[in-house]
Amino acid sequence: MRSIEAAAVHAALPYGKLVQHLRVAFRSQGSQIPLRSHFHIDDPAGGAGGTLLVMPAWVPGGHIGIKAVSVYPDNAKLGLPSVIGSYLLLDAKTGAPKAIIDGVALTLRRTGCASALAADYLARRDAKQFLMVGAGSLAPHLIRAHHAVRRYKRIEVWNRNRFRAEAIAEKLSDLNASIAVVDDLEAAVRAADTISCATLSREPLVRGEWLRPGTHVDLVGGFTPEMREADDATLQRASVWVDTRAGALKEAGDLVAPIRNGALTAEQVRGDLFDLCRTDAFARRDDGEITLFKSVGSALEDLAAAELVAESVQP
Known part of the structure; x- marks a missing residue:
């Protein structure tokens, strides 16, 4: 079995x-994508402990993929990253392992490209100005992925x-922007x-009253029901799309909270990446429409990216 580093x-x-490979994956039929499992791991010494996330997906006759991610807030005290992940790729015909892949690098790339894929259907074709809210590890990948589909000025x-924002900006000097x-x-x-927002905020950062007609909003950071990056007015003004309905309606605070308080209904979510890619048509209805994409991550994205890695990296 091969080991493929970051x-x-x-x-x-x-x-x-x-982006193109994910488009093909979301068009395909027959993929199986259970919701991810969350497990809290206690620390007997009284520390914060950690969270284990397990995300499987498979295509019958193709591949099985399992991503395991550990989130340990206290790791910084030990000089270790707080988030560590690995991806195991198996042959679905035999169950034989094919590769173990760096899960953090895989997640960074596929997350940025999933948002860019949605933007290719939802952002105005003449969009010129891009705003990145947040300066964590995802930020440069979101910027570069979005730039790949719209070439922002x-x-x-x-x-x-x-x-931290300045450090991100320095990494982008090679872009033609x-x-x-x-x-x-x-x-x-x-x-x-x-x-595009990729933060750990629990209070809305983007306000609906600030949005001008024609804006596309990409919400990435909030991955629990308690997290918010945009207020209710943003959701109410926008045509709302998600990566997967099951995941977003269960885990994303930017949807769970407004649905709970009556500001939004689940039926108002227009569609997901499966709908966008299988229809394969520009989904924005006019240049004045505000569109919003909420990403919580899909195991199908990991599997598609892992397959591409295994094909590209020769033994």
Whole structure:
């Protein structure tokens, strides 16, 4: 069985290529995608412990994939990353293991490209200005993936910690775009054509009253019912799409909270990536429509990316 490290994963998954590969995966029939399982791991010494996430998916006659991710907040005290993940790829015909793949690199690439895939159907074709809200590890991958489908002229980065935003901006100097760090979030939201959020916020950052007609909003960071990146007004003004209905309606606070308080109904979610890719038509109804995509992550995205890695990285 091969072991494929992070550098090889990144090299095997160019953003444009992975976007197209995910499009094909969401068009396909027969894939099986159970909801991910969450397990809390106690620390007998009294520490914070951790969370284990297990995400399986398979295509009969194709491959089986299992991603295991551990989230341990106290790891920073030990000089270790808080999030560690591995991906196991198996042959679905025999069950034989084919590769174990760096799960963090795989997740970064597929998450950015899933959002870019949605934006290819939902963001205005003439979109020129992109705003990245958040400056964590996902931020540069979201920016580069979105840029692969729309070629933005100006890219702005906002973060509560300006130094982290500046560090992200420095990594983007090779892009054919104007790169700027901004401090006024409201002004940046009002000016943007596309907004991507990848934060751990529990309070809304994007306000619906700030959005101008035609904006596309991409919400990535909130992965529990308690997390919010946009307020109810944003959801009410937008045409709402998700990566998968089952996952988003159960786990995403940006949907769970407004549905719970009556600001939104599940029936108002227009569709998911399966709908977008299988119809394969530009889904924006007009240039004035506000669109919103909520991502919580799908095991199908991991499986598709892992297959591409295994095909590209020679033994």
